[in-house]
Amino acid sequence: MKVSDLAKACNVKPDTIRHYVRCGLLSPTKDQSNGYKYFNPTEQSKLRFILKAKSLGFSLPDIKAILAQSAEGQSPCPNVREIMSVRLRETEIKLKEMQQTFDTMRNAMELWQSQPDCTPTGDHICHLIEGFTDGGCCNE
């Protein structure tokens, strides 16, 4: 299988596969005469593994470490559990931050519905943004 064949088979873009090869996650054989990469069934299932791990929140370096450990005949499972618990905490924090930002944005949009446009005076740049106090009402 060539890059584009594998890409179609796994529903990803060819550039994604090239990226994984560059990062050392996939190791295709190379046709010496034309430089083309060729992927055997083992590489294909490796790609499927990568995609599954990614959807579970593992980073590419994480996955690379897991693959390496497995290739050495060691059980990657303890590592997998450990990494996952770290990523889980990270994701939870990022999620909360993003939720917070989203709520703030929505509040601002709502408040701005009823406010007129301003012209800059030198004192301020945009009263919509400057005048926005998180919470929207009488605090701060």
Next chain:
Amino acid sequence: MKVSDLAKACNVKPDTIRHYVRCGLLSPTKDQSNGYKYFNPTEQSKLRFILKAKSLGFSLPDIKAILAQSAEGQSPCPNVREIMSVRLRETEIKLKEMQQTFDTMRNAMELWQSQPDCTPTGDHICHLIEGFTDGGCCNE
């Protein structure tokens, strides 16, 4: 005010300020004799504006455009409303994706509690990851 003074005053890292200068968001005067940057009160309130806009979900290029428009004496408000509605939609999508990933991760962790570790056989890499089907129960 020097970089580090401004950093302390606004509770950000000096490198962040240098970054904003590099991006053209802040324009300090420069002491010709030693190359140090100096920030006047106008620049300080510009920084406060930048930080507030950032917390509202605007990107640095967004903010740069808003500042430029304001500096030309035009009202940035229509632009601000427009950009915000775009960023709001983007953030909502990212938020949902992240929530989805988080739920998947938590499900996996829970399922893995009761599963033993594996040893690589060549057939598979890690059965925890390969065996996980999103949904967790009887589907797929």
Next chain:
DNA sequence: TCTTGACCTGTGTGTTACTCACAGGTTTAT
């Protein structure tokens, strides 16, 4: 046989918003 068009290649750069490392100049306190 030649040419055309579609595909392939590696490499390099751009994305976001910083963060850190580096080598060296400046200031301040002792």
Next chain:
DNA sequence: ATAAACCTGTGAGTAACACACAGGTCAAGA
């Protein structure tokens, strides 16, 4: 005088690709 603590600009690194580019390769039609 000197040492500590500050400052500077520049360049690279972060995640996971996406895209552009110049050029090589291949199958098919004329």
